[in-house]
Amino acid sequence: MMMLGPIGFATPLILLALAVLPLLWWLLRALPPVPKRVRFPGTVLLKGLVDANPVARRTPWWLLLLRIAAVAAAILAFAGPVWRPAPAPEPGDALVIVMDAGATAGPGWRAAQTRALRAADTALGDGAPVALLLADGRSEGALPFLADDAIAAALRAASPQAWPGAYPDAPDTILANAPEGGLRTLWLSDGLDHPGRSAWLSALLARGPVDVVPPVSPAYSLRMVRDGTQPELELQSTAPEARAVLALGPDPQGIPRELARLEPSEGRSAFGVTSWPVPVDLPPELLGRVTRFQIDGIESASAVVLGDDRLRRPVVALIGQGQATSERQALLSPAHFLRSALERSARVIEAGLNDAIAAKPDVIVLMDRSGLDADGALTDWVAEGGLLIRFAGPRMAADPGLAEEPLLPVRLRPGGRDMGGVLSWGEPRPVAPFAADGPFAGLAIPPDVTIRAQLMAEPSPDLPSRSIAVLSDGTPLVTRADSGDGQVVLFHSTANADWSSLPISGLFVQMLERLVAGAGRATAEPQGQPQGGSWTATDVLSGFGRLIEAPDAVPVAAEVLADGAAPDLPAGIYASGERVMALNAGAPLALAGWAGATVESARPSGIPLAGWLLIAAAAVLIADLAGSAALRGGRRSGRVTASLLVVASMLVLLPTAPRAQVPFGDNGPADQPVPELLAPFEVPQDDPTGADDAQADPDGGAAAEEPRAEVDPDLARAASEFAMGYVLTGNAELDELSRAGLTGLSLTLYSRTTVEPTPPVAIDLETADLTLMTFLYWPIGPDQPIPSADAYLRLNRFLRGGGMILFDTRDADLAGSAADASDDLRRLAGPLDMPPLQEVPQDHVLTRSFYLLEEMPGRFADGDVWVAATSTEAGTVNDGVSPVVIGGNSWAEAWAIDDRGLPLFAVGAGMDGERQREMAHRFGVNLIMYVLTGNYKSDQIHVPALLERLRQEGQP
């Protein structure tokens, strides 16, 4: 590389070409400019005339200068100029490349790898042996100094590890193979201090110069400083800018998604490292699903905190007194109230007592149950730290042995107490305000919460201290006592509304959440430390923070695991039996100092100038074009100049210009020109400032204005006048096809039936309000992305609420003869609430709701059509109307018409094909009739029989 001031040239020989510029000057001057072109009828009279004194016209100097400048810029560009290139490494006898390869090395790894490869290539080219030290804490004896390609191969194969980096001990031993003489060091640092670094720095400085390359991007680290229901993370970085932390986990459908985005709060800096606390303020049910936290945009093992048992929701076992047998009891049972109250904050399991203890829940809830065994498994479970919550009830009150009942916080008097009954004098009692230091401190008590009956406690000295909630007369409502490591809590009332109105108030939910939230931690291992057993990695993090299956997991002892991630013990998920533990690589950061070494500037070395020079050459050439055109003069050439300029500037801008979008129709049918044939479909536009608003009452007027602005006018039309919808698939061609198909079917319906649909509505599943729709056509395309979980929730609600989706795989059942044979269909329709399916039976309403149909062809004739199976059990949704119809006959193509009302696609051949198209339309009519009338038509089937019977009864 040749240096000219701050500019270096990669191939300076090309600069010799600058010598031809004077030649070019002479050549260009000799060439005359292009003459002006003139259209002139008198040319014929000029024939044969010779210029009397020819004037030698020459190219003007500024045009020459432009051309010379363009050529010079091109020559300079091809010589590969670089502004302030990276200084060439000085030749030394041997080179040691030290790469930080710990968990924090991920972000800058690629750049460091490239830099190391370049340095190794240069050194090998100079004949110097090269050694590679990966500072991932594993030492493999003395480093080999090699002078062949093995170094490059090792560099390419190297990757950062998912544990904190460290340098091996005893630098002298490891550098034993270093050749005599100078030893240069290239230290590709991640900017952080790791164990053993100062020893290595001094050892290497003693042998020769040390060049330190700081990382191209700052190091980030994330670790959990507090777990529990309100965990807190700490984000650390060498950069002053904080980054958001993503909470990732499966959504309710089981699809991994970003569940929340956490913003760090105020940070503080110390010693070049900034720390931000990141409070994880998530609802319990969301927190329970988080599998990992990750710094947004940082690919590094230290930027990931894996979640484990510590994050999950507490498990609550509900133990009832038997199965509810009737529907009425199911909704009034204590279990139902508890389930509803707990499902937000805990994972509820319902089982028998023995099964529940075996499942190791955090909380066991007993409802109105007495006669427990004083030395049973439940007692042991409570003593080991379990939380037992008991609810009183009529059965307990009637138990004669209540006074000796174990596992109660207070001794109870048999019988109980009724207040406010028909034969009692007292009023139902409200709840007294909670004690400020109790578990329910601060909860607001609704005034309408009253207790009508309760179990009374035997007076005792410790009764007040054990009462955590009392009634207004001082009698206990909730009592609590420690039992071993665990606790026993008793609600002196029922968990349903029989004895009190507490369970139907929000206070009940809050009280249970307080109790359960405090309890779940009691059973977890203290500070998440593994206790005994051998743990096996199931998934481990790569150095770039991606979770991969553990390749060959070796069980490790719990004590080893307790020390955190270490060499050959990568961060990841470790399991021992049922217990799962996460090992994280994030550790506090410490900035490294480089006394005595040369630190390269962090900026990427050297700015290549070739591209800019070529652009300059192109620009000069464009100016030259404009100048030449202007020389020719005249009005016409002016226009030519302008067009040349436009074309040239487009050529220059082409690589950076965003890809032009191919316009293909419009998604919104309202934007389409309404074909003449569809003129009756035109919808009169509502005047938003019409008389309606003027008549609206003054209070509601403003409120009514707001939602109107948000409703999609198409959807509003679909709600007021029937319109079919089609699902936008993301494929413009397919969407246009759906639109044309439904337009054709709409026209058929309009002309043949009293159903008068308006133009079809395009439905974006992510945004559209499906409650307004009746019928959706969903063509299954190969590229359609899976809709979001919210969209599936809306779709399921749509299906339950009487809507219908016609799934069209459009493959003529090539994928197989089962309803879900198509992969795409399975992928897209999987998360829907699908009823059991069956092929359309011969006597299905669909075959006779308007026309009598034998088959249901579309563009293809032979595919099977599937509907929900007619089930015998009561309580089917939608009056037995199938919420889905699935087939592959590509109906939309058979229905599709163009703007003139002519069919878009050929169906079959000849008259048979037209017959098939007619049948397809009839199927469509039947389908819409089926959607709109439900089973009304199936009732009609029996009308003749009913009439016949009436006649017979009338005769005698």
Added chain:
Amino acid sequence: MTPEDASLAGLRARAEAAAAALPPLVLARGPVAATFAPGGHGLRRPGIGEDFWQYRQAHEGDTAAAIDWRRSARGDMRFVRDRERQTARTAAIWLGRGAGMAYAGQAGTGETKMGRAKLLSLSLALLLIRAGERVTLLGEPAGTGAAQATKLTAGISMIAPLDHDDDAPLRAAARGAQVAVLIDDFLNDDPRLDEFLQTMSGVGSTGVMLQILHPDEEDFPFEGAVRFQTLGGQRHDTRDAGGLRAAYRARLDERRDALAAAASNAGFLFGTHDLGQPASEALAWLHGVLSAR
């Protein structure tokens, strides 16, 4: 030529305006053809006409109404009053359609030679029709009256320049007893023009040639390196257009002389018209030469 002028009505209106300034044009040149069409030229024989020609004795076949009773009362003979037979003269107009006729100057915005030629020819035709003469475009059936005026308006306005330079009247269209009016720039030396002129003089017809030139073609205002082109593909490169001006003018004069000679040989009259001058000038010249006895 602006689109408005190109329109049929616009052309007709301008032509009427130009023609209104001159009296009706009675053709004085050329022979009078023996046609049945009534007109203003006496044939010196009895027939349909306005002027008295002779009294002749009535013979069988003359109706009683045909007898001039005033003259017959003076004797025993019965006389019929004959009138002189009068017919119209026929003028045939030809417009050159060479590509050069569409020239409207370097800016391309002025009036084209073709536009001026159309205006002149239609004005001339209207003047002739007003005098009862029969007018036509060369090679088409002649006629007179308001219907012919409408037909000619349409025909003339539809004339469009060709995409090549040469255009000349067809020899086959030459008829006897016609007055031909040829309007063109006559820049190209076309042998077909000479043939036409000779044929016309052979059949006893005569006519007028009017050369329309653009001021650019008269003055040659070009300078510097220029490549001259015509639509027909003729080309001339020069480095110093200004130096050619004198030579070009000499060539133009030469061409005019040759045209005038050819015209007088065939009994035609030759005139020139510059687009820079008003159209009435050319129209007056045409009126003069065609009505002069």
